[in-house]
Structure formats: structure tokens, C-alpha cells
Amino acid sequence: MKGAVAVTRPDGGPEVLAAEVPVALVFDGTTQAVMMATPDDLxxxxxxxxxxxxxxxxxxxxxxxxxxxxxGGIEARAWLAAPASARFAERRRATVGPVGCGLCGIDSLAQALRPLPGTRALPLSTASGTRALDALRAAQPLQDATRACHAAGFWTEGGGLVLLREDIGRHNALDKLAGALAAAGITPGSGAVVMTSRLSVDLVQKAAIIGAGALIAPSAPTALAVEQAQAAGLPLIARSPRENRLVCYTAPAQTKDDAA
Known part of the structure; x- marks a missing residue:
């Protein structure tokens, strides 16, 4: 796999490490962001x-x-159709600062907390969240080889883990998953996005924008992530730091654990 690199330590021992390269995301000839990423599924x-x-x-x-x-790295280039190209050009004219990981290509505090589209909530129990996380942990070949990668998966009640993408960056993994879902013609609202990482507001924003049915993670969310998920109607299941178990943080998700 491209995402793993074999190296030899000074003591002669072999090692397999995660690959990390600069990836420039270029639209209509203009670089929108440069991400340090794993060179798989670009x-x-x-x-x-x-x-x-x-x-x-x-x-x-x-x-x-x-x-x-x-x-010095890899360029991922896209050319946009007229309506999208015009929107992109206007966005670039409005951007006055550099872009990077997380909230990319914004120039104001208002844009950082932009209104999110409402999602079609997929009610899930915490037991479903546990099953989704277990399935994700069992299907991470790059993480198994390197112990240095995040994963984002798409899980459904009927089909289990349908798709998986891995990357050194949690945002990158989610973006790769979003692209894979689009390429496969899978409606994100038909299942849950399940992550290996903590849930910050930018991951909630990305999940809401692509129309995910729910968002699941093994770590605690931030307060702002919960606030934004609630506003978007996005069910959010994550680990409570006080109770050390998965809980439903937003109203659309079921609050009764079906594992009892």
C-alpha cells in the first residue's frame, strides 16, 4: 500500500511507518489548500x-x-463546471489569509461558524454506536501496519461497515470517505459516519455538509461540536468523559440503550 513505507532503524531493525506527503488541492489552477496526507485514495x-x-x-x-x-509532493487537480467555478473564484477573492487544516479558505469568525444545512437524522442507539466502532477497529489495515493513522468509515445497521478510508489526518480521512461515498453513489444520510478521533466542530461541519445520517466517535466531543450538531439535527454518539461510555449527545438520536 502507498500509505506505508518500510524503513530500517539504526539498530538494524525493520519498521513500517505511515507515509506523509504534502498534497496540494488545486481547483481551476489555483491551490486552495496544502495538506500533509497519506498518498492513498487521493x-x-x-x-x-x-x-x-x-x-x-x-x-x-x-x-x-x-x-x-x-x-516536493503531489498535486490533486480539478477543473470545475461554470457555476461551481464562479463560486470558487468569488470565494478566493474574499479570502485574505492562508488556508490550512480544519476550516479551510475562510476569512472571518462568522464563516467559521457558518449555518449548516439540516440533516436527515438517522436515529441510532449507543449499542449501534458500539457495533460501528467495533467494526471500524477491525478493518484498519494501514493503522494495523503503522499504528499512526486515523480512519473514517460508513456504517449501516443492515450492511455493517460499507466503506473505509485511512489517513494520518482525521479531516483527510473524512474527506476521503466523502469522496468515496460520492463515487459509489451512496447517500450519506442512509448510514453513519464513524471516526477514530475526537469530535471537534470542523468534523461536525463536514459531516453535516455532506448530509451524514449520524456521526459516531470513541472520544469526547467539544461543547461547540455538540452545539453545532444539535443545530444541524445531526445525531452525535460519542464517549462521555464523566461516565466513560458512549452516550447520545443530540436529541435526534435515541437515548435508550438497546443493549440493556
Missing amino acids: GDFLIGFALSEGLIASPAEILRREIVAQP
Whole structure:
């Protein structure tokens, strides 16, 4: 796999480490962001980033894309259809500062907490959350090899873990998953996004923008993440730091544990 690199330690011992390369996400010839990422599934990454950052409304707005290796990293390039291209150009004109990991290409506090689209809530119990996390832990080949990667998966009650993407960055993993869902024609609202990481507000925003049915994680969320998930109607299941168990943090999710 591209995401793992074999190295030899000074003591002669072999090791497998996670690959980390700069990936420039380029739209209509302009770099929107440069992410340190794992060089797997970059086509999914490009589409998913464009979707979760609101650059496109659907993959159909990408006319052409290519992945080009450069001496210092990799460029993931996309050319946008007219409506999306015009929106992107206007966004670039409004951006006065650098972009980076998390909240990409924004220039004001208001944009950092922009209104989110309402989601079609998928009621899930905490027992479902446990099953989803167990399935995710059992299906992470890059993490198993390197012990240094996050994962984002798509889980349904009937189908289990349907898709999985891994990356050194949790945001990158979610963007790759978003792109993979779009490429496969899977409606995000039909299942839950399940993460290996803590839940910060930017992950909630990305999940809401792509229309995920629920968001599940093994760690505690931030207070702002819960606030934004509630406002978007996004069911959020995560670990309570006080009770050390999964709980439903937002009203759309069921509050009764079906494992009792």
C-alpha cells in the first residue's frame, strides 16, 4: 500500500511507518489548500474535500481531475463546471489569509461558524454506536501496519461497515470517505459516519455538509461540536468523559440503550 513505507532503524531493525506527503488541492489552477496526507485514495480526497468545504454541490460539477506527482509532493487537480467555478473564484477573492487544516479558505469568525444545512437524522442507539466502532477497529489495515493513522468509515445497521478510508489526518480521512461515498453513489444520510478521533466542530461541519445520517466517535466531543450538531439535527454518539461510555449527545438520536 502507498500509505506505508518500510524503513530500517539504526539498530538494524525493520519498521513500517505511515507515509506523509504534502498534497496540494488545486481547483481551476489555483491551490486552495496544502495538506500533509497519506498518498492513498487521493481522487476520493479531492472530491470529498470539494464537497465538504462547499466548493461543489455534487461530483458532477467537476469536469476533469488528475493526480500529478511533483518533486516536493503531489498535486490533486480539478477543473470545475461554470457555476461551481464562479463560486470558487468569488470565494478566493474574499479570502485574505492562508488556508490550512480544519476550516479551510475562510476569512472571518462568522464563516467559521457558518449555518449548516439540516440533516436527515438517522436515529441510532449507543449499542449501534458500539457495533460501528467495533467494526471500524477491525478493518484498519494501514493503522494495523503503522499504528499512526486515523480512519473514517460508513456504517449501516443492515450492511455493517460499507466503506473505509485511512489517513494520518482525521479531516483527510473524512474527506476521503466523502469522496468515496460520492463515487459509489451512496447517500450519506442512509448510514453513519464513524471516526477514530475526537469530535471537534470542523468534523461536525463536514459531516453535516455532506448530509451524514449520524456521526459516531470513541472520544469526547467539544461543547461547540455538540452545539453545532444539535443545530444541524445531526445525531452525535460519542464517549462521555464523566461516565466513560458512549452516550447520545443530540436529541435526534435515541437515548435508550438497546443493549440493556
